[in-house]
Amino acid sequence: MCLGIPARIVEAIDVSGQRVLVDLQGKQQQVSAAMLMSEETDLPGPGDWVVVHLGFALSRMDEAEAQSVLQSLNDLSDLYADELQAHASLSEPESPQSSVARS
Numbered sequence: 001m002c003l004g005i006p007a008r009i010v011e012a013i014d015v016s017g018q019r020v021l022v023d024l025q026g027k028q029q030q031v032s033a034a035m036l037m038s039e040e041t042d043l044p045g046p047g048d049w050v051v052v053h054l055g056f057a058l059s060r061m062d063e064a065e066a067q068s069v070l071q072s073l074n075d076l077s078d079l080y081a082d083e084l085q086a087h088a089s090l091s092e093p094e095s096p097q098s099s100v101a102r103s
Helices: 063-091 096-102
Strands: 005-014 019-024 027-032 049-053 056-061
Touching (some): 005 063, 027 049
Antiparallel strands (some): 005 049, 019 027, 049 056
16 A cells, blocks of 8 residues: 655755655655646646655645645544554553552
C-alpha cells in the first residue's frame, strides 16, 4: 500500500528542473513536480497543496481537502498509539511484589 501525504509548497526551487520545496507537517523537503506538469498546467506555486509520495508530487489538492486528510492521519496515528499502549500494558510481566501483595 502506498501513502501520499498532503504538503504545502513553500517555493519553486528549480523551475526548469520542476523541483519545489514543500512543507510536510513542519519538515521541509525538495520534491519533483514533474508529474504535475503538462502543456495546460504550470508548476504549482507557493501556498498550493500537493500529495507527496517518495519525493514526487503526484497530484494537486485544495487546502480544505489537505487539512481534512492531515486531521484523519493524525486521528489514525492517535488510535494506533492507544492500541499499542493497551497491548503493551496487557503483555507486561507481573512484578514479584504485586504477586506477593495478592497472597
